Amino acid sequence: MKLPRSISLVLVLAVAACNSSTPRGGGAQTSTSTAPAPSTAPSPSGGAAGPPLSPNVPADMPPNPSQADAVTYAWQQFVALNWPALAGMRGVPDTSKMIGASGEVVWHTWKAPDEIFYADGRMPPSWNDYGGELPSQCAAAGAPSMGLVLTRTSKVPGNITNDAVELAKQAVGGTITDQHGNLARYEVRLNQMIFNAIVTSQFYNTQGQDAARQISFLPGVMEVKASWRQILPNEPPTVTSRYYTETAWIYTPQFGPNKPTCVMGKVGLVGLHITQKTQSRPQWTWATFEQIDNVPPTTPPYTGPLSFNDPTCPVAMCPPNMSTEKNGVPTGKPTQVTRVIPIGDEAAAANPMWQQALAAAAPNSPFRYYQLVDIQWPSNPSSQRPGGVPTPSLLANTTMETYVRQSSCINCHFTARTYSSKLSSDYSFMLAEAKPASASRTGGAR
């Protein structure tokens, strides 16, 4: 099946004042951003009996954790990363606000891969600066340079020849089509810690990676992967209010004879992977969340449509988890997505508590309509066995691992490699996006 070319993603911000830039050709500034400061205000509580809601990302899992402990840790990540971001400071929560307040969320201010791995291998702009490259179609359509452009129509980009990224792309690749006939969209974000490591070690181009003898990030590095669906103008608020949404330029690459397009629209978050390397879990932790209206069962009292499943469609007409592309070209026929690996027992038990806490803290916020599918983590990190014994063994997000029966985040990412495939890239497929640096290029943001 054909996969779209990957083009950098550029963030649109409601507050333009945070967009500082360094003239092209100038040296890149060393980022002076700091990690999110601990909240000085009392941690908001989700209610008298609910878990505390904090903008602080947990540094690690507790010692000797149970799966229930891991679930708590995952929800803490979700809450902290979806906290409103402080204007002008990428990756920093605005502790004067409550989760659900309007504005960009913390994870969505992190760097996108095309802000780090440039086509000419240049040093990326500093952390707080914005960069990346627009698809020409979006620029022609009037997308501003800092606009959010969603370009990925499968979980990883299609123009990367590196084997590791091809795997992640191909393994979970192939598009899925929602019930409105539109493709789901994907993006990846990296936190400041991993950005700094990439810049410091010059992993942002192939030459820098070639000089490495081994790659091992420090604890604290994080990546997220998000999946979105288009929110159509005619969808009622009873549906759309259940999504965290952004306005974005939606780029569709060429499929078969169909030319690329770029149109502005609204997108709703349908899936979110959160991954973090910690001191105790060098194989990273792997949490995944979904919007609760993706696939059956529906969550009462909601009676509206599901995003990726039509319960009334018979199996013969809508075979589950089968691509509806034809010869690599999306047909517009919805993919009948079903959940094969159930939501974990501990996650299922904890989800209502967190959803209620979020509802109590911010009644109008859409985050109460998200659920943890589960978190996979290495239960024996010092084991000689690959992946440190991933627990639970299998985990899948219906929007991102639709076609993978034996889906294991850790085992799949265990195979992640640098652009040359010579070294493992410490569970991150992003390093594979590096390109050679051209002699004339130096750093600088647009």
Added chain:
Amino acid sequence: MSILSFPRINFKGTFTTNPCTTNNDDVMPAIVNRDSDTFGADITSQMTDDQIQSYLREQVMMGYPDANPQKCFPFIRSGWNLYGDYTTTFDNAQVTSIVTGPGTALTSHAQDSLVGQPVVLLGSKSGDPMRRGTAMLCDLDPTGLVTTQLWIGGFQFGAATYGGSSQGPSIARVIFDHDTRAFQNWLNFFSTFDTQPYGGEQNFVGIGCMMQFAIPASAIPSDIELQSSALTTFLTAARAAAGIVIRFRIWEVEPQIIDANLYAQFSRNQGPQNPAVGYLVGTIGVWEQGEPETETAGRKLTCPYPRPAMKFQPPGNPAPAVQTWPPQQTPWTQGLPPALIGNAVARVQPTQPVISLDLVSSFPKFGFRNPNGPQKPDSQGFNAATNKMNFGAVELAVVSATGPSTTIGPVDYGLNNYSSYEDFGGIVDIPFDPSLAPLIASGTLILRGSSGSVNGGITLLQERGIRLVTDDRAVYWSLPNPSNPSPTRTIGLKVYANGGRTTSPTTVYLYEYFNVIQDMNKKNGQTQAAPCTDGLRPNQTVQQDVRGLLQFPATITIPAGAGYDTWYPVQVTVVQSGATLLAFQTQQDSIEYGTGNNPPVTGVPVWSYATYSSVRVYTNDDFSKLYANPPLKWDDVYNYVLRFYYLIYPAMSEFIPLNLEDSIVGRAAVIQQRLNTPDKPEFWTTYNMPVTRTMSPNKVKLVLDFIAQEQAKKQQQAT
């Protein structure tokens, strides 16, 4: 010689192995024999991938043939470890003692810093310091049970660092990098022996075996960061010799999750791994020039033929009654395996009147740590007490050519103090009167009950005069093909007489044995009524058979003195593809094991005593029609090659989904590195895929050619 020399380094711990069991011997006949070269018939041609995956995860209620009383257990069609990935490790293994001479041992860290150091089994080294492989345990013939081999990339003293964290305390590390293998040897059905049969659902938990591998002197690092005078001395000797040999025994290897609980997880579409864990005792010694790699050199003692009645007494207070194990029937038929006490090896020390006797595989442990299986109320795990079954006091003796026997000395097999067994590698050093030296050199060593003990005067083990050894324990051959048109292949044999050079020619009998699966629900053509819903589990035997995979002379004669310093070549002709065993037996072996099928010879002798090579002959798959109609199609690659592995070994697809075209093409570099044929050095590393090495060279070529084709297509599109 080797582990029976001084100094020797002993260790103990636990052994964890995670093989995939789908086409193992202990599953439904419909799945058994699902070797990649035979996959495609029956079920798979009628069922979709989803249907097969569901089928493999189904639970059945079955019993064991001839069990009395008959008990029904829940089993899973694909066995106890569908999601196994073959990784194998030593866990919690530590140096327990360093024996520097008879009666002289260092047993504490204060005496030498090597004592207490972790001992770690390694996978193959790679160019990436962050990715070291793991040792892999996988049978040459995954449908059988006598061809187990362990793919190794080295071993080390000191804690291994994996995933960024350390396995345990360590002063320093000494790493020996070497790609090699160890092979199942001296399979012993009574490694753990109880008055009640094992009550768990698996019937192999009482079995143990010995394995041995070697590290050449060239792989011994020159700089040793571990400050240990004993290790320094040891390595000096090893560098001057051929290297290092590591011999270890594993037993009571038991899966940790019962099938019913596995099934519960399968019902939730989870993919739990279910490694089996067992006891581990081992010894590291100097590997002398000319010694085999895979078996301990020396004078071999085995159960006498016919095995006499033997007495034993379980532990207890008050002491239970002495019980008698019945004598072996002759000729031996199916039923009780002949051996109650396993093989041993003896070495007469060249410069002092001491016989070192390796009893690591010999005397059973009494009682299962989990008598009714894991996850049961009476399961104690490794907290359970460890005791040897009481066979009474025993002694080593020598029988002269004229018949009288002379006692050499008492033998401590760990009866009164189990740690004298497990902390010293199961090896005992027996001093003797120097005047016995000529008799010991020329006579036959025996291990017998001491006078006045329950087995007083009974010969428990007896030296075999002629011993055959091969290091070619598992060979991968092809049928004649354009790159190797000759059908002749070679296996090397060594022959010893009382541990030394032969002084007369040795006649060796060659036999081919096959893994035979019997549907026990049918006897004499009639379906038997069984109390269990899904009948009886299949019985697996290894039978002497002539199916013609190989052609070889019925006998060969090794000249006197030959096959001692160097390997004596045995020429074999490959005729058909498949997996088989080629056994080498002396006349005495043939008397004891029998030959032919009347009565049928079952596999126990082959497993326990005989010298044999496991042989895989790859098919010459003919894909010419596919190449004649380019381009190669994904559907063909999947259906002819990858589908088998996708369905039978799901753990592989957690890393690289084998049923998705883009996944295969996208992981070109990984697949190209790991998919090899036996002529490539990478084939012999722990990285090679498939681990089972059941993929024929032409299947390998088909996959690689398809990938290359698709890569070229992408490149063209990109430009």
